Amino acid sequence: MKKDIQELVEAKVISSEIAKSIQDYYHQKEGSSSNKLVLVFGILGALLVGLGIILIIAHNWDGLSRGIKTFLVFIPLVLGQLALGYSLFSRKESKTWREASACFLIFAIGACISLVSQIYNIEGNLASFLLTWSLLVLPIVYIARSNIASLLYIILITYYLLESDYWSYKRQFNFFYWGLFLAIVPHIFILLKRRIETNFINYHSFLIPISLSLGVGAFVGEFPQLLSIAFMPLFTCFYGLGYIYKSPQQGPLSNGFILFGSMATMVLLFMSSFQDYWPIMKNVMWGTKVFQTETFYFALLFFVLALMIYFYYFKNKGKNWKVDLQPIMPVFIFFTAIFILGQFFPHIAQILINLLILGIGVLTIRQGSNMNHLGVLNYGLIIITILVACRFFDTDMSFVWRGLIFMSLGLGFFAANYWMIKKRKENG
Amino acid sequence: MDRKKILILAFALTIVAQFYVPISMITESEDILEGRPYKFRTAPIDPNDPFRGKYITLSFKENFCIVADKKEWLPGEEVYGILAERNGYAYIQSLEKEKPKIENYLHLKIRFQGDFDSLNKVYFDLPFDKYYMEETKALAAEQIYRESQLDTVRTTYAIVYIKNGKGRLSDFKIGDSSIRDIVR
Numbered sequence: 001m002k003k004d005i006q007e008l009v010e011a012k013v014i015s016s017e018i019a020k021s022i023q024d025y026y027h028q029k030e031g032s033s034s035n036k037l038v039l040v041f042g043i044l045g046a047l048l049v050g051l052g053i054i055l056i057i058a059h060n061w062d063g064l065s066r067g068i069k070t071f072l073v074f075i076p077l078v079l080g081q082l083a084l085g086y087s088l089f090s091r092k093e094s095k096t097w098r099e100a101s102a103c104f105l106i107f108a109i110g111a112c113i114s115l116v117s118q119i120y121n122i123e124g125n126l127a128s129f130l131l132t133w134s135l136l137v138l139p140i141v142y143i144a145r146s147n148i149a150s151l152l153y154i155i156l157i158t159y160y161l162l163e164s165d166y167w168s169y170k171r172q173f174n175f176f177y178w179g180l181f182l183a184i185v186p187h188i189f190i191l192l193k194r195r196i197e198t199n200f201i202n203y204h205s206f207l208i209p210i211s212l213s214l215g216v217g218a219f220v221g222e223f224p225q226l227l228s229i230a231f232m233p234l235f236t237c238f239y240g241l242g243y244i245y246k247s248p249q250q251g252p253l254s255n256g257f258i259l260f261g262s263m264a265t266m267v268l269l270f271m272s273s274f275q276d277y278w279p280i281m282k283n284v285m286w287g288t289k290v291f292q293t294e295t296f297y298f299a300l301l302f303f304v305l306a307l308m309i310y311f312y313y314f315k316n317k318g319k320n321w322k323v324d325l326q327p328i329m330p331v332f333i334f335f336t337a338i339f340i341l342g343q344f345f346p347h348i349a350q351i352l353i354n355l356l357i358l359g360i361g362v363l364t365i366r367q368g369s370n371m372n373h374l375g376v377l378n379y380g381l382i383i384i385t386i387l388v389a390c391r392f393f394d395t396d397m398s399f400v401w402r403g404l405i406f407m408s409l410g411l412g413f414f415a416a417n418y419w420m421i422k423k424r425k426e427n428g
Numbered sequence: 429m430d431r432k433k434i435l436i437l438a439f440a441l442t443i444v445a446q447f448y449v450p451i452s453m454i455t456e457s458e459d460i461l462e463g464r465p466y467k468f469r470t471a472p473i474d475p476n477d478p479f480r481g482k483y484i485t486l487s488f489k490e491n492f493c494i495v496a497d498k499k500e501w502l503p504g505e506e507v508y509g510i511l512a513e514r515n516g517y518a519y520i521q522s523l524e525k526e527k528p529k530i531e532n533y534l535h536l537k538i539r540f541q542g543d544f545d546s547l548n549k550v551y552f553d554l555p556f557d558k559y560y561m562e563e564t565k566a567l568a569a570e571q572i573y574r575e576s577q578l579d580t581v582r583t584t585y586a587i588v589y590i591k592n593g594k595g596r597l598s599d600f601k602i603g604d605s606s607i608r609d610i611v612r
Contacts, residue, residue: 058482058563059482059562059563060482060560060561060562060563061562062561062562062565062608063562070454073450074447074450077446077447077450081443081446084439085439088435088439089436105446109446112446112450113449113450113453116450116453116454117453118483118560119560120453120454120457120458120596121457121556121558121559121560121596121597121598122453122457122596123555123556123594123595123596132449136442136445136446136449139438139441139442139445140442142438143435143438143439143442165504
């Protein structure tokens with residue numbers, strides 16, 4: 001490239017100042033990518049060394065006295081603390097130092113606790129161990145402003161959630177999990193606002209929706225049916241959040257909020273498009289008992305949050321309702337309305353859900369063709385295909401009809417893709 | 429206070445917390461050793477739950493209690509077992525829902541109600557079922573443990589110190605010798 005720039009300067013296409021600023025730009029860009037590499041290797045290195053030390057201690061050296069073993073267990077912990085202290089006070093600018101030492105310290109803490117219980121044969125269960133570990137990781141997230149710490153923290157609290165009676169019939173609202181999650185929200189906010197490390201944002205954007213959805217899945221109470229009206233606005237919250245912080249260059253596949261929000265919304269819609277779904281939902285919302293369930297209040301909370309997120313997106317981000325409204329965005333409003341209607345008329349609700357899915361499919365296809373994006377176009381076609389396939393389970397249509405419908409759908413795929421590629425070629 | 433002082437203070441506090449947790453575990457565990465030692469007889473190991481790492485999984489003969497009505501004791505419920513001894517070995521004499529005022533009790537979690545016999549039996553897991561050993565010796569130790577369960581002459585038992593409802597496994601014996609000495 002340097003040769004090309006030289007040539008352009010000599011041919012007087014660009015001035016030497018412009019040539020210099022172009023070179024500076026690429027030089028800086030190279031620098032930041034090598035920084036990223038150092039960061040990745042720093043974290044990986046810290047992780048491997050930490051795990052190595054833990055494994056060596058975990059050998060459980062019988063020849064050593066209990067006192068010496070205990071002393072050894074504390075060595076990685078102290079090393080981690082020293083490394084983090086050093087990076088906080090002497091290497092303030094180095095993100096690599098901060099992230100790597102925080103990562104090492106987090107594993108040293110977990111190892112210290114579990115090895116102590118091993119040396120002293122201390123009884124204990126996995127859930128309380130994970131809870132203690134998460135509580136000790138939380139301050140590191142804020143003190144070290146560490147994103148790897150916050151990722152590990154989210155993994156830990158989710159694991160804790162799953163270990164605390166999640167799979168048993170007596171599972172109930174887990175206050176600890178929600179408290180722990182709230183504690184990480186300020187960090188996530190800062191991260192989304194600064195938008196510096198897009199990779200860390202991307203990892204968070206996958207972990208957060210998964211963790212929160214599992215958290216909501218833990219409420220069953222007396223009315224498990226209510227879960228769907230809590231889930232739907234939550235999923236569209238993720239979707240909206242994804243659009244708020246999305247940069248124009250970013251594709252939807254690396255944005256976990258958008259990907260998860262859209263997929264989960266569609267899965268829930270497809271589930272509720274079946275005949276058997278609505279009779280179970282009928283008459284759920286009668287009686288005052290519903291108002292005693294946390295599911296109801298979370299449904300309300302997520303609904304309001306979703307409204308706020310979309311209001312913010314269109315008002316403060318200068319987006320236009322007509323242009324920027326994605327087909328998935330208003331789904332939570334329709335779904336909640338249909339759910340309430342389904343209390344009285346389950347069959348009408350089922351028909352409306354099917355129409356809603358069809359509408360989303362058609363709008364997505366239209367959007368794909370407007371954007372000239374083959375992926376989006378085919379996503380819309382896939383939605384309609386799945387809808388048709390699902391209805392085959394409900395109805396007693398003859399095989400001939402089913403075959404004909406599938407053939408026409410297949411032809412539709414060919415035609416739509418062919419048409420778009422042709423349009424692209426015509427536009428040059 | 430400026431930013432740096434807050435950071436130093438916060439960092440110091442987290443270090444204290446990081447030390448506090450493991451150290452309090454150690455002191456609590458050492459404290460149990462001041463309690464009374466009991467001998468718990470072990471039972472043949474469940475073959476579906478084989479060697480898992482660097483510890484022997486122990487199972488105990490006295491992992492149940494006979495109650496008046498087993499329906500009162502639900503699986504997963506946390507209860508207190510009152511300890512007693514028979515022929516020198518410990519067993520759980522009765523269960524209570526409230527924390528007892530006496531010393532010799534154990535904090536337990538109910539596993540299931542016995543359906544297969546006419547007695548009102550309630551089963552639980554004794555919370556000290558892992559005996560950690562050096563990695564290379566644990567497999568041999570577990571094999572010896574398994575074989576010893578077929579031996580009707582020598583009894584196998586664990587020595588557990590108990591204080592304030594908590595137990596600490598201190599040794600595991602076959603006959604009169606510790607498993608550590610046997611595999612040495």
